[in-house]
Amino acid sequence: MSNTKPIWKKVLYERQPYPDNYTDKKIFLRDLRKNINVRELTFTEAVLGSLLILQEFCNIVTFVSIYFYLLYEWIEPVVLLTCMSVVTTIAFIYYILVFSKNVIHKLGNDLRTIITFIVVGRLFSPVLHTLTDTVSTDTIYTTTFLMMAIHMIFFDYGVGAAIVSNSVSLSTAIFASICLASRLSTAFNAFILMTAAIEMFVLFPILCTALKNPLYFVWILLIIDIYLLVYLSNLALILYMSTVVLISIVCPFLFVYLQKYKETIYGPWDEAVVNDVDSIINNFQIL
The missing domain is CATH 1.10.1220 (Arc Repressor Mutant)
Structure with a gap:
């Protein structure tokens, strides 16, 4: 009877006279693979991908610019509120007609939400206006910058990464808006700025996600x-x-x-991946 061991095979759930962590030295480096399924992007594709980040950056700059125009009283608050309301109404009607299946039900829910925001916003705007009176303006601006930076980091750019968090991104943007609203001269101006924050950080991303084409919004912004x-x-x-x-x-x-310096390696040290589950189950039942 021959004592020669059979050739080791890299398979799962098959009895072999080898330890579970055994790897044949002759084929260890032979199974080395580099950059499997890697697709190199062109410069045009990379630029188009960066537009999502640029869009949100421009959105933040627009909001901060609105704050300074209200702070220095370079624009009439009523005019600004009217312009924002008209643009939001047009975008809302377009979104409802194009992307909503049950228009009547959706319209009713959204109208209730709008009325609730207007009532609650006007009632609490005096509180927001005086919320940070004891905090220095430099601290407010520093906090706003940090919150907006966190907002951009955690914003959902359509990439399924672990760092993406819509709740963190939205919360930091609203917190930064509250900080800036507390520096305006009147409670009505604070209400207008918070309205702009809701439109730009809550409603605008919804429309952008539905349209899936940031190029036009980037040029407008x-x-x-x-x-x-x-x-x-x-x-x-x-x-x-x-x-x-x-x-x-x-x-x-x-x-x-x-991209040419990117190098990912694959080999026998990687975790085993089961490709044919039915075959494994049948072999396990036979054993």
């Missing part, structure tokens, strides 16, 4: 931001344009350039 920043601050405009170039051109270029 870019034009609005440039127009607002021209009268606000030349330095802010320069920093804004530099950030836009960084997000939409520099970062995609670096991403595409550094």
